[in-house]
Amino acid sequence: MTSTEASPADTASVFQLFARPVLPATLMLGGGVTLYAVETYIMATIAPSIVRDIGGLPLLFWVTTLYVAAAVLGSIFVAMRPRGTGLRTVYVAGAVMFAAGSLICGLAPSMPVVLVGRAVQGFGAGALAALSYAFIRFVYPEPLWRKASTLYAAIWGVSTLLGPSLGGLFSDGSDWRHAFMLIVPVGAIMALLGPLLLPAATDDRAAGKTPVPQIALLIAAVILVSLAGTVEATRTKALLIGASIIAAGLMLAIEKRSENRLLPTGAVTLGNPLARVYLIIFTLMLVLTSDIYIPYFLQTLHRITPLESGYLTALVALGWTLAAFLSGTFSGRRASRAIVAGCVLETIAAASLAVFLARDNQGGSLAILSPAVAGMFLMGFGVGMAWAHLITRILRIVEKAEQDKASAAITTVQSLGSAFGAALAGVIVNSTGLVTPGGIEGGVSAAHWLFALMALPGILTVVVSLSIRASGDQAEARQAAA
DSSP states (O other), rough: OOOSOHHHHHOOOOGGGTTTTTTHHHHHHHHHHHHHHHHHHHHHHHHHHHHHHOOGGGGTTTHHHHHHHHHHHHHHHHHHOOOOOOOOHHHHHHHHHHHHHHHHHOOOOHHHHHHHHHHHHHHHHHHHHHHHEEEEEHSSSSHHHHHHHHHHHHHHHHHHHHHHHHHHTTTTTTTTTHHHHTTHHHHHHHHHHHHHHHHOOOOOOOOOOOHHHHHHHHHHHHHHHHHHTOOOOOHHHHHHHHHHHHHHHHHHHHHHOOOSOSSOOOTTTTSSSHHHHHHHHHHHHHHHHHGHHHHHHHHHOOOOHHHHHHHHHHHHHHHHHHHHHHTHHHHHHHHHHHHHHHHHHHHHHHEEEEEETOOOTTTTTTTHHHHHHHHHHHHHHHHHHHHHHHHHHHHSSSOOHHHHHHHHHHHHHHHHHHHHHHHHHHHHHHTTTTTTOOOOOOOOOOHHHHHHHHHHHHHHHHHHHHHHHHHHHHHHHHHHOO
């Protein structure tokens, strides 16, 4: 192909995902991602209302912890399902479990029952999210893989705004139950339509046993780091994060030696490009999750109202969504450069917040606030630039027999990055003044150290992305020579 010729990926449009032949599947797969993403953020908004209505404050931290852990299990199940079980069957099961978990939560008389519902709901949500990537190669021709990944990335970005907004509608009294009950018919309809609208997918996985030790250690790591995000004592947080890292390290060590693998071949060897792509996904999410403290800093340091801080924080999601669509047409070297540029942008943006957001701006000066707002937008923009190209690269690197493992691992690594990011952010702010001395002085200190330290993993993504770009350019050169 000459430099003046356009590849099919270059000429493909995201609107082709909504063409008649693939529109039903696009709606089904996009719907699964939407349910998972929106429900994650709705729950964060209505959790206080649940406690006020039925009690259970000591158990509140398990509401998110169980959901995330179960979602990881659900994504793993996509790859580890029994032989002969088709992806459509798993889709139906995931939709049914999501609906059933929502029904349990909506009818729950007490917090323990809510927790049961959240675990069931999380398993179904994790399976649906992983299926969106597992189905890509069966639904779309290869030139549309990147476009589909772009769409899913945009859904995640929009959901960070849509979820809290919807949650706010159900925050009074017992209205929180409606937030769950409205999902039940949606899940049921998806379960009924799945076999009709989704294509049959050949089970082309390699034979193997379920890697129970790796799964157990991974779930332990998720639970430990999620618990770290719920405790206030800094020492306890650090111990829990340390224990989680040990569990994750043991999982990777076993994975590297075992014949029965949880992850695709090469995913734990940094010399392999696949491992580096997963590492970038993990670290991008880890850095981005520092945005959970942005509303607090806006309200405390810049005298922004809660409503205004919510809309300003949504700029992170808006940046992600816009960048996903703007970079979705890139391919080849432009895609590699977009990954590098995205990593650079997120890192610089996080570092800028250590300067511009960490300011005593009680007068609400726009001159002081504006650079911080720009930094928030660019942090999400950086992730959006890189995301779809990272997903597409994974799907192209792995062998067909390991495509399901690779697809499931995307959701798993994304969840791990968010969980570790939230816990690490909590340790940083609690250790640098958020509680003691607190107030303006403590807030400035905590904001400065949070974003300064969270920018450091971003530097790692830049370095790794450069190595991926180099290997991708070499591969293209070899293909051109051939």
